[in-house]
Amino acid sequence: MDRGSLIGLVLAVAAILGGQAMEGGQIGLFLQPAAFVIVVIGTLAAVLLHHPLPVFMKGVRMAKWAFRPPGSEAEALIRRVVQWSHTARQDGALALEKYLNMTRDPFQKTGLQLLIDGADAAKLRDTLDVQIVGFETAERQAARVWEAAGGYAPTLGILGAVIGLIHVMENLSDPGKLGTGIAVAFVATIYGVGLANLVFLPIANKIKFTIARRVAEREIVCDGLIGIAQGDNPRIIEARLKGYL
Template identity: 60%
Template sequence: MDFNSIIGVVIALIAVFGGQALEGGHPGSLIQLTAFTVVLGGTLGAVLLQSPVRQFLLGMKMSRWVFVPPLLDAAALVEHIAAWSTTARKEGLLALDPHIAGIDDPFVKKGLQLVVDGTEPRELKRVLEVEIETFDDLHRQGARVWEAAGGYAPTIGILGAVMGLIQVMENLADPAHLGAGIAVAFVATIYGVGLANLAFLPIANKLKSLIARQVLMREMLVDGLVGIANGENPRLISGRLKGYVV
């Protein structure tokens, strides 16, 4: 669980609703169903129009990473690679075969299998780097779903504000109906700007950061496996890989 994200959400909500209360306003006045429907629905429609179904679904699936990020233990991976290199140095590459069954990560399993199969180091690196590039591109497309939402939401908020003002103009002769239109106008703008800058864009940037860390971990793994395939000294491999750990 990423408590940093939870704390960030709580602080943002306290800042918005607390600021409203400090100014003497009622926090409940920021809750306006019509404005919320216009902004969220319009943003969702725009994102769906822009994104292929696979990309959109991936972006939604990745959103859980904001609060439950992938487990990335670089130090533990360095230890595993060091142990594999020691085994390969002493007993040969085939001695690594029993280790494959206990690996859950498909990328790690494939890489170690290629080493056991005696794949030439240059070819090993090329194959795994293609997978890294594909992983990076695919998941960044998912993150761009949230980035797109952050771009559309403020504009949709302005659209909701204009709709509210139209309602105001249509009811100038009936003061009883002016309040609803004005509420939609101002609250829609708040929703558009607030959702973009307090939710959609931060989510997109956090996902990009997590993707970059996963890519770095995979690059470290490739470096270590190529070293094992080349028969390098385990201490040399371990020392080089520790440079990836931050």
């Protein structure tokens, strides 16, 4: 669990509700179903229109990374690559075949197979770079689901405010209904701006941070395999890879 994310979310809610209480306002005024429907459901609809459904679903699944990001594998990967380099240096590249069935990561399997098949460092770099770029592109497309939500939510908040004001104008002759319309107008704006800047955009940035780390882990494997292909000493490979940490 990422305690920083949890603390940040609690502080965001506390800041808004606490500020409302300090001004003498009622917290219950924020509970406006109409404003919630306009902003949240409207933002959901806009994001669904913006992205293909598989990308949208992947982005939704990634939301958990804001609070429970995947563990770092960098140190374990360095140890694994160094082990591969020792094996290749002592017994040749063909001896790496025993590691193919020991890893489930398709990226590592591809790199090992190319190395076993005798690919030189340049071809190895070209092939693995394409896979790294493809992986990063797919991951960032999913992260942009939350960036898009952060862009649409304030606009939907303004739309909710306009709808609320229209409701106010329709009931100028009935003062008892003016309060509801004004509340929806301003609360919708709070929902839109608040969700965008305190939830959606922070989640997007936390996901991108995790993606950058996962890309770096693939670069560790790529760099290590290239070092093996070039016949570098395992100690040199290890020292270079530790720079990623």
